[in-house]
Amino acid sequence: MRGLARRCSDHDRQRADDAGRSRARPAPTRIRRPLARALAAAGLCLLLLLQIFAGPGTALAQSTTKGPSGFPVPRFVSLKSERVNVRIGPTLEHRIGWTYVRAGLPVEIVQEFENWRRIRDWQGEEGWVFHSLLSGRRTALVTPWEQSGTTPLRAEPRSDARLVAELGPNVLANVGSCRQGWCRISGEKFAGWIDQTRLFGVYPDETVE
Template sequence: MRRPLRLLGVLAAGLLVLLQGLAGPGTALAQNTARGPSGFPVPRFVSLKSERVNVRVGPTLEHRIGWTYVRAGLPVEIVQEFENWRRIRDWQGEEGWVFHSLLSGRRTALVTPWEQSGTTPLRAEPRSDARLAAELGPNVLVNVGSCRQGWCRVSGDRFSGWIDQTRLFGVYPDETIE
């Protein structure tokens, strides 16, 4: 009786992976509805733990390295889990596999990485009419402290304040972080 139940679990997991694949790289299924083998929600945002992180084309050391990230703290989205491997997606939509120990639960974000120029206001309070604390350019890496009601409390070298949540890659729209 155990074998058919285990087979059912494997089939269900396979169906979820298939559905995630059909959703495409730019979409996430309903936020935090599924749990991976780690017990954590999939999809979810994490950050790179070290300065050099190899991204592989498959979930084993035998798979070739597709590219290497060279900046610790970059936010990535875990979109799939397989044993101790995590399939991640970056802000450009590129996906690949990383060993779980190279990732951190620390929440970070990139300010408007999709823009080439311009600035994003960092406010002293979570309101669009609050005093301007700084202006941040594209690709500034920030630590995310909390998010609520469309605003995130962020900090970095020599700045801290509130930023419009839609200006960040590394948090979901309307996500609450305590």
């Protein structure tokens, strides 16, 4: 059994600068402010840039275990909305780099800044989205790094268990649980256990309850 679920593709992510696709919104008109406010704004921008681009070992570097939200960083989440704009920086004034057009896609949060989350997708692309556009619901893509071939889905979490289905690359699935190198996943017309290393959306040694 192949192709049991709709596969994820580049059509699920629209580049903002592609002809006929989503365009970046124009930046709001700036109103001139007194010098003091201008200097304060410049200082805030500088601090923001330092926090975004500061490397490991600096005082502004993000924690590798827990972000400002109290949740671990990095961690996997999924897209909550059918349409999610990804910006090049953590403000509404930053231009849109691309737009996801499918809910449920798994992404990895790699940094937090206030109510913004820097995410990385299955192609290694990174950008900023507002936190309310993300969900804690766990999903995964089957071998998005491969162009062909299939991955067996089994009835039990072991390699000699009964074969339930063969899933091709980029099949999107819900993650129910993961333990000892196997994940229980489900989707449109399929459910079973899969080798955890064949998924983008969970870490190889992660336990999901």
